Amino acid sequence: MILLDGKATAAAIRSELKETVAAKETLYGRKPGLAVILVGEDPASQVYVRNKERACENAGIESLAYRLPADVTQKDVEDLIRELNTRDDVDGILLQLPLPKGLDSQTCLDLIDPEKDVDGFHPVNVGRLALGLPGYAPCTPAGVIELLKRHEITTSGKRAVIIGRSNIVGKPMAMMLWGYGDFANATVTVAHSRTPNLKELCAEADILVAAIGRPHFVTADMVKEGAVVIDVGINRTDNGLAGDCDFDAIKDKVSAITPVPGGVGPMTIAMLLVNTIQAYERHNA
Ligand SMILES: Nc1nc2c(c(=O)[nH]1)N[C@@H](CN(C=O)c1ccc(C(=O)N[C@@H](CCC(=O)O)C(=O)O)cc1)CN2
Numbered sequence: 001m002i003l004l005d006g007k008a009t010a011a012a013i014r015s016e017l018k019e020t021v022a023a024k025e026t027l028y029g030r031k032p033g034l035a036v037i038l039v040g041e042d043p044a045s046q047v048y049v050r051n052k053e054r055a056c057e058n059a060g061i062e063s064l065a066y067r068l069p070a071d072v073t074q075k076d077v078e079d080l081i082r083e084l085n086t087r088d089d090v091d092g093i094l095l096q097l098p099l100p101k102g103l104d105s106q107t108c109l110d111l112i113d114p115e116k117d118v119d120g121f122h123p124v125n126v127g128r129l130a131l132g133l134p135g136y137a138p139c140t141p142a143g144v145i146e147l148l149k150r151h152e153i154t155t156s157g158k159r160a161v162i163i164g165r166s167n168i169v170g171k172p173m174a175m176m177l178w179g180y181g182d183f184a185n186a187t188v189t190v191a192h193s194r195t196p197n198l199k200e201l202c203a204e205a206d207i208l209v210a211a212i213g214r215p216h217f218v219t220a221d222m223v224k225e226g227a228v229v230i231d232v233g234i235n236r237t238d239n240g241l242a243g244d245c246d247f248d249a250i251k252d253k254v255s256a257i258t259p260v261p262g263g264v265g266p267m268t269i270a271m272l273l274v275n276t277i278q279a280y281e282r283h284n285a
């Protein structure tokens with residue numbers, strides 16, 4: 001069994017990026033800039049934003065954090081995005097999700113300049129991904145692809161099952177597994193809470209991606225012998241962080257598996273840096 005160590009892989013990517021940034025900074029005369037908007041006090045979001053700021057700092061990216069109170073108006077968030085769109089020192093803009101109740105995240109995401117949309121959530125970038133055009137891919141599924149690539153796991157001709165159909169993970173993951181650059185060509189099924197015979201379906205998967213948000217949902221009987229299992233779940237339980245997969249029960253059955261923590265999560269942040277540097281290069285082109 002190969003442990004798909006996202007923490008180590010992300011660290012390797014981050015150190016490669018640090019060199020790229022140092023070289024580009026000399027060329028362009030300024031550091032890349034990432035604006036991060038965090039609204040409210042959600043504890044998990046605070047952790048992720050802090051980790052993003054730290055990762056930026058280590059890579060030589062200027063991070064500009066905007067921490068807004070939970071009772072901020074929709075208009076104030078929108079005005080901030082409009083201002084960041086015009087700023088020359090800001091290459092990437094990200095709005096940490098979820099937003100507190102009462103704020104409309106899609107309206108905010110729609111306002112982000114697609115060229116600065118390093119999360120890949122703007123409809124233009126979603127469309128570009130669907131069409132196989134250059135753009136920004138969402139960081140979590142992009143991190144999964146990068147983790148597979150760096151472990152020389154191919155997907156061509158394989159059967160992939162994704163559990164979960166979110167805009168952040170399930171939908172873009174499907175698009176990327178069936179065709180993303182020179183990678184992919186999997187046959188993809190997107191399953192969800194109303195999929196009949198879910199266990200049997202999952203048990204046919206060569207690649208199983210769990211992104212359903214339920215601790216230890218994927219049990220040994222749902223996993224094919226020798227499958228590659230990608231656990232995207234990060235569930236906070238009384239016993240600490242738990243993935244969507246029952247790691248201990250399935251680890252001896254699989255050929256490769258991501259741990260939680262230390263799997264897909266750190267890759268998400270590494271891919272955010274990749275997208276930000278890409279935005280910086282395009283901005284300076
Ligand atoms: N604007 C965005 N919002 C959200 C995204 C996103 O990509 N863009 N994804 C998730 C949260 N997320 C990044 O924002 C994220 C989640 C988890 C991790 C991570 O490194 N997890 C660690 C565990 C850390 C912990 O919780 O203690 C791990 O898995 O090892 C990074 C980023 C939703 N919102």
Ligand SMILES: [Mg+2]
Binds near residue numbers: 140269272
């Ligand atoms: Mg991200």
